[in-house]
Amino acid sequence: MTVQAMPVPGSATDFGSLSGRVAIVTGAGQGLGRAFAKAFARSGAVAVIAELNAAKGEAVAKEIADAGGQALAVATDVASEDSIAAMIAAVERRYGRIDILVNNAGIFSTLEMRPFDQIPLDEWERVLKVNVTGPFLCSRAVLPAMRRAKWGRIVHMASGAVTMGRPNYLHYIASKGALAGMTGSMARELGPDGITVNAILPGATFTEIERKTVSPEQKVRIVAQQCIPRAETPDDLVGTVLFLSSDSSAFLTGQCLTVDGGATHR
Numbered sequence: 001m002t003v004q005a006m007p008v009p010g011s012a013t014d015f016g017s018l019s020g021r022v023a024i025v026t027g028a029g030q031g032l033g034r035a036f037a038k039a040f041a042r043s044g045a046v047a048v049i050a051e052l053n054a055a056k057g058e059a060v061a062k063e064i065a066d067a068g069g070q071a072l073a074v075a076t077d078v079a080s081e082d083s084i085a086a087m088i089a090a091v092e093r094r095y096g097r098i099d100i101l102v103n104n105a106g107i108f109s110t111l112e113m114r115p116f117d118q119i120p121l122d123e124w125e126r127v128l129k130v131n132v133t134g135p136f137l138c139s140r141a142v143l144p145a146m147r148r149a150k151w152g153r154i155v156h157m158a159s160g161a162v163t164m165g166r167p168n169y170l171h172y173i174a175s176k177g178a179l180a181g182m183t184g185s186m187a188r189e190l191g192p193d194g195i196t197v198n199a200i201l202p203g204a205t206f207t208e209i210e211r212k213t214v215s216p217e218q219k220v221r222i223v224a225q226q227c228i229p230r231a232e233t234p235d236d237l238v239g240t241v242l243f244l245s246s247d248s249s250a251f252l253t254g255q256c257l258t259v260d261g262g263a264t265h266r
């Protein structure tokens with residue numbers, strides 16, 4: 001009897017179409033983006049790590065290369081049109097194609113929790129610039145390559161927090177709500193070009209990075225609300241990212257997929 005191997009957490013998920021694809025993951029120097037870049041590389045794609053922190057981006061590219069995968073780190077500020085243009089030019093020069101964009105970079109783990117009336121205007125503006133203008137600029141910049149190929153996948157990392165009314169980081173909630181809203185409109189405009197646009201709304205996902213947005217008490221409460229009562233990890237999101245980046249999801253666009261262990265149902 002032949003026993004079919006099942007994907008295990010941390011392994012590549014084979015959707016049959018990622019081999020040879022070029023996938024840009026913004027903010028892939030740590031946390032979720034790092035997990036996504038590694039998963040793309042394990043699935044046979046080239047992972048482009050478009051990360052503000054050059055040293056962290058290079059370290060992830062080295063991790064991937066050491067494991068036998070293909071990666072390119074390009075120091076990128078997603079809030080800067082010029083920086084994005086330089087990153088896109090470097091990818092086009094090296095690979096001649098861009099198939100997948102994961103708009104993952106965001107101001108998140110460094111956020112200070114505060115009542116909204118105490119958020120300084122410059123911090124509000126910076127969060128919206130990176131978390132909303134960044135995905136707008138990056139999505140716009142990949143279009144020529146995707147339109148040329150008549151194939152593309154854009155995946156936004158929004159957040160389940162937008163449906164929960166979570167307090168004390170209103171700029172972040174506003175930014176992720178905007179990204180969820182942009183998903184349907186972008187999908188509508190890009191469908192005729194063979195480009196799908198979807199968003200993932202993760203629950204609180206625990207990466208290697210410490211952060212202040214979830215206290216230990218909140219973590220216990222969050223896990224208790226889930227149908228699957230354990231803490232969410234980056235590997236819990238990898239399959240959805242790879243699926244939305246593959247041929248298998250060709251007719252799925254304009255959707256916001258909540259991946260939170262069943263904490264919320266819509």
Ligand SMILES: NC(=O)c1ccc[n+]([C@@H]2O[C@H](COP(=O)([O-])OP(=O)(O)OC[C@H]3O[C@@H](n4cnc5c(N)ncnc54)[C@H](O)[C@@H]3O)[C@@H](O)[C@H]2O)c1
Pocket residue numbers: 026027028029030031032033050051052053056076077078079103104105106107108109110130157158159160161201202203204205206207209
């Ligand atoms: N971890 C979670 O619980 C969770 C839940 C929902 C949504 N998300 C979203 O998923 C994404 C990744 O989350 P994470 O936990 O890995 O966050 P993180 O804060 O650990 O990592 C964010 C990465 O983005 C990079 N970055 C920040 N500004 C940038 C810029 N201007 N240009 C390029 N890169 C920049 C950072 O250097 C960092 O490497 C974020 O958009 C976050 O809002 C995370």
